[in-house]
Amino acid sequence: MARTKTGPKDAPELSREAVLRFVAENPGRSSKREIAKAFQVKGDDRVALKTLLAELQSEGVISGDRRRFKMPGALPPVGVFEIRRRDEEGALLGEPTSWDREEDGDPPRLPVRIDRDKGPAPGVGERVLARVVEEDGDERHLKIIRVLEKRRTVSLGVFRATKGGGGRVEPVERKQLEFMIAPGDTKDAADGDLVEVEAGTRRRIGLPMGVITEVIGSMRSERAISSIALHAHGIPHIFPNAVLAEAEMAGPAPLEDREDWRDLPLITIDPADAKDHDDAVHAAPDDDPSNPGGFVLTVAIADVAWYVRPGSKLDAEARLRGNSVYFPDRVVPMLPERISNDLCSLRENEDRPALAVRMTVSGDGEKRKHSFHRVMMRSHAKLAYEKAQAAIDGAIGDVDPQLVETVLKPLWEAYRLVRMARERRQPLELDLPERKLKLDAQGRVDKVVVPMRLDAHRLIEEFMILANVAAAESLERQRQMLIYRAHDAPSLSKLEGLREFLRSLEIPLAKSGELRPSHFNTILTHVRGGEHESLVNEVVLRSQSQALYTPENFGHFGLNLTRYAHFTSPIRRYADLVVHRALITALKLGEGGLSAEDESAMAATAEEISRAERRAMAAERDTVDRLVAHHLADRVGDTFDGRIGGVTKAGLFVQLPTYGADGFVPIATLGAEYFHYDEAGHALIGDRSGHGYQLGDTVEVRLVEAVPLAGSLQFEMLTEPRKLPRKTGSFHKTAGRRGRKGRDRKNVASKVKRRR
Missing domain, CATH: 2.40.50.140 (Nucleic acid-binding proteins)
Structure with missing residues (x-):
C-alpha cells in the first residue's frame, strides 16, 4: 500500500515496510498517534493508516492495540520485569510483566546482570525496572535500574483436579484467593501438585479464574510442607549445575603457607545429629608467670575462604542464599555438601584447613590478647554436647579417660573463668525456652521437645562469642572494612511502652540515664518464679531492636559488647565468610582475601544477607505452623x-x-x-x-x-x-x-x- 497522495510532500511514505520499520525501531513508543505523527498523517489519511494497521494485526505481523503496537516477541528497551526463577548456571531470569501470552506465546526469560555497587540484588518473586541490553557477541540481558516490589499477581496453592479437566487451586495462605482453572490452563498439573497460579478474569458469580504458570511438585512427598515455605518466600534451594561442578572440582587444601597444628588436640562439640563441623576448641593453662591462673583458648574455624573465592560461582550462590535454612524435615545449606560436609567439615582424625584464633584470658576471665593464624589442623575427637557433659560430670562412658583429663577438664576450667567475665559484663538474660519438632518417617509431627541447656552448650557459645569479638577488634585495629553483627539499643518509643506496661505491674524502669542490659536483668530477676515471669520475659523481648548485619558499628546491646562480628560459622553464614576474607587480607594470611568488589559492595552485601536472614526465619516459622496444623487437623x-x-x-x-x-x-x-x-x-x-x-x-x-x-x-x-x-x-x-x-x-x- 503506497502513501496517500493527500499528505505533505516531504512526509515519509506510508507503506507496510515503513510502518513495520518504525514499530521495530521504536519499541515502547509506537502508538497509533505516534505513528501518525511520524508519517505526518492528517485528515482522510487517518482512515488509510487505520486500515493498514488493522491489516498488519490480522496477519500477525504486529501485535498490541492503538496505544502500543509492537513486533511479536519484541521487548521495550526499558520495562517492568518479574524475577521468576534461575537458570542452570544460577543466573536470575526476568520475564516482562506486560507480555501478552495469547498473542505472543510464552514470554522470553532474560538473565539479570547484577551490579553490586547499586545495592542488593533482587530476589525471586520481585518486580524490577530494567533496561534490555544487547551487546556485540553477547546475548540479551537485563540491567537493573531499581527494584520495585514483591510480585502480587502470582499465588501459591495446591491443584485439585475435577472431572472433565481443569480444577481449582487451594491457596496456601488464608489471605489469598481460591481460583478455578480451565482445562487448557493446568500446565499438566496433577491432583495434589503445588503450583503457581496467575490471576485471570474475574467473574460476577463463583470463584475467579486463574492460569497455572508453574508446577512445583507433589504435595505427597515427605518434604512437601517445607517446599511451600521455600517457594512462598523465594528461598533458593536447588544448586545450579555450574555451582555443583565447581564444588566437585575442589580438592584438599595444601599445607604450604600454613602453620602445622595437627598435633594440637582440638576437638569438636556439636549436636548429636550434626553433619558438618565448622568449629573446634582447645584450652590449656597459660605458662606465662605474668598471668597466674590464666588460660590460652584456641578456637579453630573451617577455612571456607580457601574454597569459596570472590567472583566464583560458589561465591555468587552463597551470597544469594545468605545463610543455611533449618526446617524440621531438612536443611537447605548455603554451600554444596562437597564443601560443607566434606572439605570444610572438621572431621575427626582428618587434616583440614582452618582459620584459628588463639586467645589468652586472665585468672578473672578477661581476654588479655589474641592472635589469628592460618593453619592445618586435625580434630582429635568428635563429641556430642550430651556426651561431653556426661563425661565431665563423671559418667565417662565411651569417652577416652585421658581425653577427659587432658582436654575436657581444661576446657571446663577455662569456661569457668570466661563465665565469670560474662557475669560481670551482664548481657541480656532472657529465659525463653526453645522448642523443636521431632518428625516421624512420614514427615509428620511425632513430638515436641525442649532441649536441655547444658554447660557444654554454654561453653561453646562463650568461646564463639570471644572469638567473634577478637575478629572485630583485629579488623578495627587494621582499619579493615568489615561486616558487624550489630544490635541497637531499644528505641525510645519501645522503651516508653515497656515502662508503661511495667508500671501496671508496679515494676519501675528508670527514665533518666542510659539503659543497659543489666537494668533489664534486674527486672527479669525480680519476676523470676512469679506469676508474671513469662509475661515480662516476652514483653522485654518485644521491646528489643532486631539484630542485623552492617558495615557500621553501633555495638551489640544484647551481648553488651562494643564491637562484635560473626566469624565462627562460615559454612552456614555468608557474613562469617566475609569476615574471614577481611582477616586474610588485613593480616596478610595468603590467598582468598577480600576482592575490590567485596569492599565496594560491603553495604549492599550486609543489607542483602540481613534480608536473607529475616526470610529464613519467616520460612522456618511458617513451616512449623503448617506442620502443627497438619498434626492437629483431626482434633x-x-x-x-x-x-x-x-x-x-x-x-x-x-x-x-x-x-x-x-x-x-x-x-x-x-x-x-x-x-x-x-x-x-x-x-x-x-x-x-x-x-x-x-x-x-x-x-x-x-x-x-x-x-x-x-x-x-x-x-x-x-x-x-x-x-x-x-x-x-x-x-x-x-x-x-x-x-x-x-x-x-x-x-x-x-x-x-x-x-x-
Whole structure:
C-alpha cells in the first residue's frame, strides 16, 4: 500500500515496510498517534493508516492495540520485569510483566546482570525496572535500574483436579484467593501438585479464574510442607549445575603457607545429629608467670575462604542464599555438601584447613590478647554436647579417660573463668525456652521437645562469642572494612511502652540515664518464679531492636559488647565468610582475601544477607505452623492448655506450649461486652466489667478450625476473663475515644430528634 497522495510532500511514505520499520525501531513508543505523527498523517489519511494497521494485526505481523503496537516477541528497551526463577548456571531470569501470552506465546526469560555497587540484588518473586541490553557477541540481558516490589499477581496453592479437566487451586495462605482453572490452563498439573497460579478474569458469580504458570511438585512427598515455605518466600534451594561442578572440582587444601597444628588436640562439640563441623576448641593453662591462673583458648574455624573465592560461582550462590535454612524435615545449606560436609567439615582424625584464633584470658576471665593464624589442623575427637557433659560430670562412658583429663577438664576450667567475665559484663538474660519438632518417617509431627541447656552448650557459645569479638577488634585495629553483627539499643518509643506496661505491674524502669542490659536483668530477676515471669520475659523481648548485619558499628546491646562480628560459622553464614576474607587480607594470611568488589559492595552485601536472614526465619516459622496444623487437623473440638502469646485489636494469639505453635481467638468471640485494646498493657479489657486477657495469661481453648495448608489454627476461648491490674494510659486513651464517640452519637441523635 503506497502513501496517500493527500499528505505533505516531504512526509515519509506510508507503506507496510515503513510502518513495520518504525514499530521495530521504536519499541515502547509506537502508538497509533505516534505513528501518525511520524508519517505526518492528517485528515482522510487517518482512515488509510487505520486500515493498514488493522491489516498488519490480522496477519500477525504486529501485535498490541492503538496505544502500543509492537513486533511479536519484541521487548521495550526499558520495562517492568518479574524475577521468576534461575537458570542452570544460577543466573536470575526476568520475564516482562506486560507480555501478552495469547498473542505472543510464552514470554522470553532474560538473565539479570547484577551490579553490586547499586545495592542488593533482587530476589525471586520481585518486580524490577530494567533496561534490555544487547551487546556485540553477547546475548540479551537485563540491567537493573531499581527494584520495585514483591510480585502480587502470582499465588501459591495446591491443584485439585475435577472431572472433565481443569480444577481449582487451594491457596496456601488464608489471605489469598481460591481460583478455578480451565482445562487448557493446568500446565499438566496433577491432583495434589503445588503450583503457581496467575490471576485471570474475574467473574460476577463463583470463584475467579486463574492460569497455572508453574508446577512445583507433589504435595505427597515427605518434604512437601517445607517446599511451600521455600517457594512462598523465594528461598533458593536447588544448586545450579555450574555451582555443583565447581564444588566437585575442589580438592584438599595444601599445607604450604600454613602453620602445622595437627598435633594440637582440638576437638569438636556439636549436636548429636550434626553433619558438618565448622568449629573446634582447645584450652590449656597459660605458662606465662605474668598471668597466674590464666588460660590460652584456641578456637579453630573451617577455612571456607580457601574454597569459596570472590567472583566464583560458589561465591555468587552463597551470597544469594545468605545463610543455611533449618526446617524440621531438612536443611537447605548455603554451600554444596562437597564443601560443607566434606572439605570444610572438621572431621575427626582428618587434616583440614582452618582459620584459628588463639586467645589468652586472665585468672578473672578477661581476654588479655589474641592472635589469628592460618593453619592445618586435625580434630582429635568428635563429641556430642550430651556426651561431653556426661563425661565431665563423671559418667565417662565411651569417652577416652585421658581425653577427659587432658582436654575436657581444661576446657571446663577455662569456661569457668570466661563465665565469670560474662557475669560481670551482664548481657541480656532472657529465659525463653526453645522448642523443636521431632518428625516421624512420614514427615509428620511425632513430638515436641525442649532441649536441655547444658554447660557444654554454654561453653561453646562463650568461646564463639570471644572469638567473634577478637575478629572485630583485629579488623578495627587494621582499619579493615568489615561486616558487624550489630544490635541497637531499644528505641525510645519501645522503651516508653515497656515502662508503661511495667508500671501496671508496679515494676519501675528508670527514665533518666542510659539503659543497659543489666537494668533489664534486674527486672527479669525480680519476676523470676512469679506469676508474671513469662509475661515480662516476652514483653522485654518485644521491646528489643532486631539484630542485623552492617558495615557500621553501633555495638551489640544484647551481648553488651562494643564491637562484635560473626566469624565462627562460615559454612552456614555468608557474613562469617566475609569476615574471614577481611582477616586474610588485613593480616596478610595468603590467598582468598577480600576482592575490590567485596569492599565496594560491603553495604549492599550486609543489607542483602540481613534480608536473607529475616526470610529464613519467616520460612522456618511458617513451616512449623503448617506442620502443627497438619498434626492437629483431626482434633477439631478438642481442648488445649495454652498461653496468650500476642494481643492485637483483632483478637488474641494463643500459643500451645506442647506444640510450639500459635492459634487465633477473634475478639468478636470473647464475650457480649466490648473489649478495649490496651496496647501498652498488652491486654484486651471489657468496657463494663474491667475483666480481660493479657499477654502471658495461661488459658484453656477449644480448637474450632485447622487449615493445614495455611498453617492456621482458630480457637474458642474457654477461660473466663480475669480482673486485670491497674490500667495503662493507652487503655484510657482508647476507652476515652470510644466513650467520646458514644457521647457524640447520642448528641447527634438528640439534635436530630429536636429538629424533627
